Amino acid sequence: MAEAKHGDTVKVHYTGKLEDGTVFDTSVDHDPLQFTIGEGQIIPGFEQAVVGMNPGESKTIKVTADDAYGLHHEEMVLVVDRNQLPADLNPEVGQQLQSRQPDGQTIVVTVTDVSESSVTLDANHPLAGKDLTFEIQLVEIV
Numbered sequence: 001m002a003e004a005k006h007g008d009t010v011k012v013h014y015t016g017k018l019e020d021g022t023v024f025d026t027s028v029d030h031d032p033l034q035f036t037i038g039e040g041q042i043i044p045g046f047e048q049a050v051v052g053m054n055p056g057e058s059k060t061i062k063v064t065a066d067d068a069y070g071l072h073h074e075e076m077v078l079v080v081d082r083n084q085l086p087a088d089l090n091p092e093v094g095q096q097l098q099s100r101q102p103d104g105q106t107i108v109v110t111v112t113d114v115s116e117s118s119v120t121l122d123a124n125h126p127l128a129g130k131d132l133t134f135e136i137q138l139v140e141i142v
Helices: 044-050
Strands: 009-017 023-026 033-036 058-063 079-081 096-100 107-115 120-122 133-141
Touching: 009 044, 044 058, 044 133
Parallel strands: none
Antiparallel strands: 009 023, 009 033, 009 133, 058 133, 079 120, 096 107, 107 120
């Protein structure tokens, strides 16, 4: 039986959980996730876990923040005056907004705090700084 290796395109089912057991993403009841090992299409720790697996095999792995979405960087959290936001915007904690950078690039920020005078925006990935657990099943090597 063939083992998954770098360069292979694979299909996997997975469930991703936070340390407290909360499920943040799953492919169960959906099509399996397809990616090519070594192309950086998914987080490094997940990708490395699939290497060496055989079709039909399952495993549970823990991926540290370093090998997932990186560390949480405080410099990517900023407090802005409400008057800098569009007048028709009513920001709420948890809301995601798009922000255009001076170089034209668009980034997604999450509202983490709202007061009468300011709004706190976090440009970190929502899972940055978190260790993640994945249950992975290799469905097939394409």
